[in-house]
Amino acid sequence: MIGPDGEQLGILPVQEALQLAQERDLDLVEVAPNAKPPVCRLMDYGKYLYERQKREREARKAQKQVEIKEVRLRPKTGEHDIQVVLRKARKFLEDGQKVKVRIRFRGREIVHSNVARDLMRRVAEELADVAVVESPPKMEGRSMIMILAPGAAKP
Numbered sequence: 001m002i003g004p005d006g007e008q009l010g011i012l013p014v015q016e017a018l019q020l021a022q023e024r025d026l027d028l029v030e031v032a033p034n035a036k037p038p039v040c041r042l043m044d045y046g047k048y049l050y051e052r053q054k055r056e057r058e059a060r061k062a063q064k065q066v067e068i069k070e071v072r073l074r075p076k077t078g079e080h081d082i083q084v085v086l087r088k089a090r091k092f093l094e095d096g097q098k099v100k101v102r103i104r105f106r107g108r109e110i111v112h113s114n115v116a117r118d119l120m121r122r123v124a125e126e127l128a129d130v131a132v133v134e135s136p137p138k139m140e141g142r143s144m145i146m147i148l149a150p151g152a153a154k155p
Helices: 014-023 045-062 079-094 107-126
Strands: 027-032 039-043 068-073 098-104 131-140 143-150
Touching: 014 027, 014 039, 027 045, 039 045, 068 079, 079 098, 079 107, 079 143, 098 107, 107 131, 107 143
Parallel strands: 068 098
Antiparallel strands: 027 039, 098 143, 131 143
């Protein structure tokens, strides 16, 4: 058995250990049930759970949330509009956000998926200095999607 300050209290019978815990107004917690003999510890279990929860909350706050921004195009999008979308995507990538490039098909445009694939390739090439292709173009329903992550492509 281990005391509340981490000192060894020796091997005690269960009843004696429970009595000791009640006297000190603490909980008897089994920390290593598979050891021979099992190891127990005197501690304030509620306080332990609270502090563990607090540490987990702090760890979640410290995590960086990666946001995915989306830019949408169509197979028939004009040249100037493509340049505007590329500028917007470049800004997102420079800010450290991932970018999802979506080309939506309407009506019979879906028959010409090769046009969309060429447009995706062009977007990836033009943004190669600030982005790397995380997931290559693939069809999802009536759209083609590609995800770009920040970071220059390796030469």
